[in-house]
Amino acid sequence: MTPHTKTALKPATGAVTLLIGTRKGAFLLRGDRARRTWKLSAPILLGHIVHHLVMDPRDRLTMLIACRTGHLGPTVFRSTDFGKTWKEAQKPAAFLKVPEGQQGRVVDHVFWLTPGHASEPNSWYAGTSPQGLFRSADGGVTWEPFSYINDDPQYREWMGTVQDGTPDGPKLHSIIVDPRDPAHLYFAMSGGGVHESVDGGKTFATLVRGLDVVEGFDAANIAVHDPHCVRLCPSNPDRLYQQNHCGIYRIDRPSNEWVRIGKNMPKQIGDIGFSIVLHPRNPRQAGSVCHEEWRKELGETGQGVPPIGCLVDRQAPGDDGGRARAGWPLFRNNQRRGLGQSHRRRKLDVPGPASS
């Protein structure tokens, strides 16, 4: 396990580009080296619903966009020149065609993209709605169903139907490749639990112990587990964090049990949300947006930008031997109501990183 340092990490410096996906297209927001002035690109694929926009860290030039429009079918676009030009995949992710008379599945949208392992150039994974797992071996030009789960009766039962759960359709997401081992994979399904493979996808096992489910449902039923986002710590690949429908969790492998660290969140905030983003260098720091906080900020109109909480997991095992300390200090990037409006007024003058 990577030892922690108690010395505060210095903020990263240098030019940065933010990749932004929206329901109306994608944008690249480029900052200068001082990160004081920002330039927004023209819209990419204007009018497309962008579900995921991901840069390939292996060459830092290739980008993939998973998108669709309101009426056209799902597809993937690919750029090999850092977003200057885009070409559509020749064979987008699609389920196998079933024989006449059988009910086959149809990919509604590609929801998630993950670059493959550094030792496997041009490999990518994709997760879809309804839930399916796909892989490309040629940089996203052609996609094939990956592993057995798309048509496995047990997995199909856990996946449920498009009528279950998520309003925009159930999703396979959070595909994670262990940076130390290309055969060690994770993925999550909302709903349908968290799953792990140690043999390159030949087999998967559930990883749901310790996770709560909605009251009244049986946690032994994998179908009712609803992970919203799972992330592997870049600075400690044995640690994963999870934002679940029922709380925020951490797991330290080889343990198979998730710990609900979100219970230490302030009650007025709660620990129910959708996203979670980890600090690139500090394995104890994460950012999340929680429902209660979001609802308060957005008010009745539903307009505005939700606040992002910067959470420090002080209970994570580390150089203090795992002794529990204070729970989850929360750092808001702006305490005032109307955060979204002030952001819009000031355009790109986004507050700097929160600090303790």
Add this chain to the structure above:
Amino acid sequence: MTVFIPTPLRSYTRQKGEVDAQGATLGEVLSALDRRYPGLRFRIITEQDTIREHIRIFVNEEQARDLSAALRTDDEIHIICALSGG
């Protein structure tokens, strides 16, 4: 026969709104179009060979329900995308 292309699909047809195509059935015509304009077919036809939910295809003034619809050489095919918003 003539196939009328809606604006969301004209990025595939080099912005042409009308293209010529040949085929004895709707499926054959769309396959021929896809060979000439790669990627177009999958945006309107699913991997199970059904017409996508928010797409309608008319042969002359009759709606085609599936790819087996028979065609004549003088037919007009209209691909229509649903509109939404407001």
